Amino acid sequence: MTNIRILNEEEMQAAILLANRIFRDAEQVPMQSGFPYLYSTTYGHSFGTFEGDRLLGFNGLLPAVLRVGPAAINVFSLGSVCIDPEARGRGYASSMLDNVKDHVKNAGASLLLVTGTRSLYTRAACHLFGAVTRVLLDQSCAHSILASKESQQYHLRAMKPYEWLQLHKVARSRDVHYEQSVWDFAGLTKAEAYASCVKLKHQVLVAERNGKVTAFAVVAVPKGTLQSRRPPFAIEWAGDASAVASLFAFATINSDIATLEVPVNWHEHELLEVLHRVPSTSEQNLGTVYIANIEQFVEEIRPYWMQHDASVGAQLTIHLVTDDEYELSLPQLPTLRLRGQQLTSLLFTPAAQIKLTEEWAAALHKLLPIPLPSTSGLNYI
Template identity: 45%
Template sequence: MTDFRLVKPEELQEAVRLSDATFRDEEQKSMGEGFPNVFSPSLQQSYGAFTDGKLVAFMGLVPAVLRVGAARLDVFQLGSVCTDPAYRGQGLASGMLQEVIGHAGRSGASLLLVSGGRSLYTNAACCGYGSVARYTLTPASLQNAEAAVLASEGTVFRELEPTDLLALHALAEARPVRYDQSAADLAQLLQAEAYGSCVKLRHRVLLAERDGRLTAFAVIGVPYREGLKNPPRVIEWAGDAQAAAALFADATGTFGLERLVVPVPWHERGLAAAVAPLAENQEPEPSYHTLKILSAERLFLQLAPFFEERGAGAEAGPPAARDLEDGRFELRLSGGEARTLAPEELISLLFDPEPKPGAAAEIREAYPALLPVPLPYNQGLNYV
């Protein structure tokens, strides 16, 4: 008989061993080092499937707070999902996922963010969302970007020192769309290299400084060694967009990079404008991430401060939502009309820069000042 339950602190090393056997090779750090919150004995949020007392499957679950303008979204992140090969094909992951969804809902979360898009998740109403553009910088493209680089004249570029942490955290906290984190959290994530360690990239942190004040920082993922397939990429950034773009350009020379990938979420329009003149090309960034709305009622309540600051007038306030028993959602519009939406429709309405055709596109037209809602980039420092 299989039991789905929270993993106890004394069982976490067993979970680390299973995850390492699934996701790591001899070059990569342990999953326990790369994802300390997934295997945290103090958080105790991750789930396991136990057969005859043995951990045979695992799901890493991490609580997080997203800041979206004035709104605070309470969410959970799901990743590090693995099953012992001898126990695959028995539906363990599906059963455990239902336990995880229930746990996240009872905890007061509005969203479950998932590092994956396979049928295990889509069958549970997890849907893709948002879009990211991928810009590629090369030495050749930077030679043709003299004007953009000259805009950084008078700025000093250097690597991170321990005494920079508080200033670094202040830049990170100034972003309107971000994960909520302390200075200590930020330091831990820089060391953990969560996403970077998955694709064999190591963190190097560059700072832009002008008149003794930090104006931007960039976390650059540099390959462990030559010959690896995954190119160097920007993992995280904050601060002035023009200074950040100049930092990316400087990184190619400082680290001797033949190319640097810069992923830019749809809502980072200032960064896109600053990076575009430096780039050789632009293409869509593939995404395998999905999200599940755990409660539309809760989500709209948590988004209320964001809607308010975006200009929901007193006469026609933002829409409200109600969870339906069949898994769909009822959206009550400001004019009194009610529309029933499937999960993929509501997710597209809220989070896609261009909603998918159908009901979502119609409703979007009625709320141009409120929608879409931006979410933080999901493959940065807080990747799970």
């Protein structure tokens, strides 16, 4: 008989062994090194599927708070999902996901961010969301950026070991970000979660102006003899847009990278403008999102809405009416009913292809879409 439950300390050790067997090879650091918070029962709420005392499956689950302007959004992130090869095809992954979704709502989160897009998730109301411009910064573009007048005003260099407080101050200045303490920021940078999965290493760079740190960038670059599974890419950044672009260019040239990929979120308008001449591709945010409690989410995001349109922001309500179907309500307007993917796109994706009446479109245009921080940054699960 199988049993699904939150792992205790001893059971987490079995989960680490399973995850290392599934996700790691001899060249990579163990999963618990790359994801120290996820594989700790102190922070995580991770689930396992057991047959007796034997662990057959693992769902890594970790809480976080997203800052969107004045709003604080309670979320969980789901990743490191794995099933013992001998136990696949028995529905354990779906059963664990059902338990995770119930737990997320009961634990007080409004959203579940899922590192996965396969049908296991999309069938279970986890929907694609957001928009990212993947900038492809090659050597020629990098040299052009560094030769610009804007770039010349910065001193670009590697971070010094004692500068965590300064970098954290810059990170905290972002309107949209994961809530991170100084310890979180330093620990996640050192852990190299996403980079460790693709055999790259973090490099932390800073831009100074008049002796003051004005920007930083964490980039994942090759190191030693490791053969990476993907091109180098930017992990996380903050600060003045021209300084950030200069740091990307500096990283490209300094590490002799053919192309540095920079996944810029749709709401980072200033950085997109600085990099608008660099070749790019468009895609959606990494993974999917499940709305665990829409009523709670509306109340959590309302301070952000009030900033942009106090009248509509105070009155808009959204309710779940049936499984993955929602109603939006505003005084003097007919009720708007949307399926889950439609609502998710309307909430989080710019230029979403959702047919709205002129009245609804006019009412919502200052409130939506809502920006969310990148799920491929330091808080990657």
